Amino acid sequence: MxxxxxxxxxxxxxxxxxxxxxxxxxxxxxxxxxxxxxxxxxxxxxxxxxxxxxxxxxxxxxxxxxxxxxxxxxxxxxxxxxxxxxxxxxxxxxxxxxxxxxxxxxxxxxxxxxxxxxxxxxxxxxxxxxxxxxxxxxxxxxxxxxxxxxxxxxxxxxxxxxxxxxxxxxxxxxxxxxxxxxxxxxxxxxxxxxxxxxxxxxxxxxxxxxxxxxxxxxxxxxxxxxxxxxxxxxxxxxxxxxxxxxxxxxxxxxxxxxxxxxxxxxxxGSDGVGGGRDEPAPTAAADRDVARLVGAAAQAAGVDAVRDATRGSYVRAAGRHVGWPPVRWLARLRPDPLKRLHLGERAQDVRLARTSLPGPTPVQEAAVRAAAHALVARSTTHLPGQWRADVLEDVTGRIPALVDSLDQQVAGTELEQTREPSWWRLLGVLQWLFLLAAVAGAGWLGVLAGMAYLQLPAPVTPMAGPMPWPTVLLAGGLIVGLVLTLLGSLAARVGARRRARRVAQRLRAVVSETVVEQVVGPLESHLGEFAKFRALVGALAR
Missing domain, CATH: 3.40.50.300 (P-loop containing nucleotide triphosphate hydrolases)
Structure with a gap:
C-alpha cells in the first residue's frame, strides 16, 4: 500500500x-x-x-x-x-x-x-x-x-x-x-x-x-x-x-x-477527428477506398488494352485452326496483338520483364494519386495531424514505384496465349475432311467431263437420291465447310471474350496484390502502429 x-x-x-x-x-x-x-x-x-x-x-x-x-x-x-x-x-x-x-x-x-x-x-x-x-x-x-x-x-x-x-x-x-x-x-x-x-x-x-x-x-x-x-x-x-x-x-x-x-x-495522439480515446483504433483501410485505388491502378497499368489484345490474339489464333483451309494462311499476315505489346510469354524474372504498353497518361497517373490520397485521408482521420501527414507523405511517395512495377507485373502474368482449345483441332479436322470431299467431288466431275469431251463411254454415276454423288460431294463439302467456318468464327469470338475476361480478372488480381503490397500494406502497418501506441498509452494512463 x-x-x-x-x-x-x-x-x-x-x-x-x-x-x-x-x-x-x-x-x-x-x-x-x-x-x-x-x-x-x-x-x-x-x-x-x-x-x-x-x-x-x-x-x-x-x-x-x-x-x-x-x-x-x-x-x-x-x-x-x-x-x-x-x-x-x-x-x-x-x-x-x-x-x-x-x-x-x-x-x-x-x-x-x-x-x-x-x-x-x-x-x-x-x-x-x-x-x-x-x-x-x-x-x-x-x-x-x-x-x-x-x-x-x-x-x-x-x-x-x-x-x-x-x-x-x-x-x-x-x-x-x-x-x-x-x-x-x-x-x-x-x-x-x-x-x-x-x-x-x-x-x-x-x-x-x-x-x-x-x-x-x-x-x-x-x-x-x-x-x-x-x-x-x-x-x-x-x-x-x-x-x-x-x-x-x-x-x-x-x-x-x-x-x-x-x-x-x-x-x-488524440487530436484526430475520428473515434474516441477509449475506442480501439482501426487498423484496416476501407474496402471501398482500396477498390477505387485498384481500379485506378488497373487503368494506369493498361488492363483494358491487354484484355482487348488478348481477345484479338485469340481470334487470330483460332482463325489459323478453324478458318476455311484455303484461306487460313491469310490469318498469318495479321500481327499478333499480344506479341506487338511484348506480352504472352512470361519472363523468368518478373523484375526484368517489360511490355510495349503505352505508359499511363497524366490523367491516369493523377487518378492513381487521387485515389491513394483519398484512401489515406479516409483511413487516418483518427490520427493526430503530424502523424497523419507523415503517413500521407509515405504512402503517396510510393505511387511512382507502384505505377512502374505494374508494367512488370502485367508482363509476368499468364495470358493463356499458348493454350489451344481441343475443339479447334476437331473442327479443323472436319473442315479438312469436307474440303477433301469437295475436292474429290470436283475431281470426279472433272473426270466425267473429260470423258464426255473425249466421247468415251461414260461410266454409271452413283446417285444420292436425285443428285449424283460427285455433285453432292462438291456442293456438300463446300457448303458444310463454309458453315463450319462460320460456326468456328462465332465460337472463336465467344471463346475470345471468355479468355479476355479471365485474363482481365487475373490482371486485376495481380494489380490488386501489387497495390496491397506496396500501398495498402504500408498504410495498414502505420495504422497498426498507431493502434498499438494508443492501446499502450491508454492502458498506462488509466
Whole structure:
C-alpha cells in the first residue's frame, strides 16, 4: 500500500512492464508526435533506469514551496538543529541542501540529483534523504529552474504552504495540479499555523482542501504544522519515517510519472477527428477506398488494352485452326496483338520483364494519386495531424514505384496465349475432311467431263437420291465447310471474350496484390502502429 495513502492500491507491481510498454509506445510513435512530448517521455525512461540503479534503499523527500512558506525552518526543525539558513532576506535558499540519515552518505544519488551541499543526520529513519529546495516562485530564474528540475526527480514531494500564500495560483496551477497523478507520493503541510487562531485555522484548512480537490489531490493529507512552536512535527516525522521505511517511494514516484507521461502522450495522439480515446483504433483501410485505388491502378497499368489484345490474339489464333483451309494462311499476315505489346510469354524474372504498353497518361497517373490520397485521408482521420501527414507523405511517395512495377507485373502474368482449345483441332479436322470431299467431288466431275469431251463411254454415276454423288460431294463439302467456318468464327469470338475476361480478372488480381503490397500494406502497418501506441498509452494512463 502507499506509504502516504495507505488505503490506496499498490501501483508498483507492474512498473517494469509499464516502463517497457511506454518504450514500445514511443517506438511506435517515433517521429510522429511533438518533440517536447517525446523528449519528456524519453527523459522519464532514462531517469527511471538511472534511479532504479541508484541507492535502491534510499528515499528522497523534498520540501517545496513558495517564498516565505518556511521550508528552511521546517527543514531545521525536522533535522533537530539549524543547518539551513533562515532569514528575512528572500530568497534565502539558493542551492539545494540535503540531510542524510544512515551510514551511507548517498553520494552517488545526490550527485545524480545535483545536490552539492550535504549534512549528516542522526536519530531519524535509516535511508532517508531530506532536501530543502529553492523557492518555486523565486525572483531568481536559476532558483526556479533548480526547484522545477528537482521536483521531477525526487521520490516524495512535501509541499510546504503558509496561511498567506496557500492559495497562490503559481503553486496550484503550475505545480500541484500537473502532479495530480502523484498523490501517492505527495504530502501537503500547512506551516505557520501558530499565526492563526483555531477558527481561522479551520477555515484555511477547509479552503485548502477545496483547492486541492480542484487540483485533483483531494485525497492527499494536509498536516497543520508550526516549525517555530513544534506543532504537528511529530506527525510529520512519523509520516516521513513511514515513507522511508517502505523503501518503495521511488517506485511509486516512477509509477506516477509513467501515468502522467502516458496521459500527455494520449493527449498528443488524440487530436484526430475520428473515434474516441477509449475506442480501439482501426487498423484496416476501407474496402471501398482500396477498390477505387485498384481500379485506378488497373487503368494506369493498361488492363483494358491487354484484355482487348488478348481477345484479338485469340481470334487470330483460332482463325489459323478453324478458318476455311484455303484461306487460313491469310490469318498469318495479321500481327499478333499480344506479341506487338511484348506480352504472352512470361519472363523468368518478373523484375526484368517489360511490355510495349503505352505508359499511363497524366490523367491516369493523377487518378492513381487521387485515389491513394483519398484512401489515406479516409483511413487516418483518427490520427493526430503530424502523424497523419507523415503517413500521407509515405504512402503517396510510393505511387511512382507502384505505377512502374505494374508494367512488370502485367508482363509476368499468364495470358493463356499458348493454350489451344481441343475443339479447334476437331473442327479443323472436319473442315479438312469436307474440303477433301469437295475436292474429290470436283475431281470426279472433272473426270466425267473429260470423258464426255473425249466421247468415251461414260461410266454409271452413283446417285444420292436425285443428285449424283460427285455433285453432292462438291456442293456438300463446300457448303458444310463454309458453315463450319462460320460456326468456328462465332465460337472463336465467344471463346475470345471468355479468355479476355479471365485474363482481365487475373490482371486485376495481380494489380490488386501489387497495390496491397506496396500501398495498402504500408498504410495498414502505420495504422497498426498507431493502434498499438494508443492501446499502450491508454492502458498506462488509466
Amino acid at each position: 502507499s506509504p502516504l495513502r495507505r488505503r490506496h492500491a499498490d501501483l508498483t507491481a507492474t512498473l517494469p512492464d509499464d516502463l517497457h510498454r511506454l518504450r514500445d509506445a514511443l517506438d511506435a510513435a517515433e517521429g510522429h508526435l511533438p518533440a517536447t512530448v517525446v523528449e519528456s517521455a524519453t527523459a522519464l525512461l532514462d531517469r527511471a533506469e538511472e534511479r532504479q540503479n541508484l541507492a535502491a534503499g534510499r528515499t528522497v523527500v523534498a520540501l517545496l514551496g513558495a517564498t516565505g512558506s518556511g521550508k528552511s525552518s521546517l527543514f531545521n526543525a525536522l533535522l533537530g538543529r539549524d543547518v539551513a539558513t533562515v532569514a528575512a532576506r528572500r530568497p534565502t535558499t539558493n542551492r539545494p541542501l540535503a540531510a542524510v540519515w544512515g551510514e551511507d552518505d548517498a553520494a552517488e544519488l545526490l550527485d545524480w540529483l545535483g545536490v552539492p551541499e550535504r549534512t549528516s543526520a542522526n536519530g531519524g529513519p535509516e535511508g532517508l534523504v531530506l532536501l530543502d529546495l529553492p523557492d518555486i516562485d523565486s525572483t531568481a530564474v536559476e532558483h526556479r529552474q533548480i526547484a522545477a528540475r528537482m521536483a521531477g526527480r525526487v521520490d516524495v514531494l512535501v509541499w510546504v504552504l503558509d496561511p498567506q500564500k496557500y492559495a497562490d495560483g503559481i503553486v496550484h496551477r503550475d505545480y500541484l495540479a500537473p502532479m495530480a497523478a502523484h498523490a501517492d507520493v505527495t504530502l501537503v503541510v500547512l506551516n505557520q499555523v501558530d499565526t492563526l487562531d483555531p477558527e481561522e485555522r479551520d477555515g484555511v484548512l477547509g479552503d485548502l482542501a477545496v483547492l486541492l480537490e480542484h487540483d485533483g489531490l483531494g485525497r492527499v493529507d494536509v498536516l497543520p504544522v508550526s516549525a517555530r512552536q513544534g506543532t504537528g512535527l511529530d506527525a510529520l516525522r512519523e509520516r516521513i519515517a513511514a515513507v522511508a521505511a517502505t523503501t518503495r517511494a521511488a517506485q511509486l514516484r516512477l509509477a506516477a510519472d509513467v501515468r502522467t507521461t502516458a496521459a500527455a502522450l494520449v493527449g498528443a
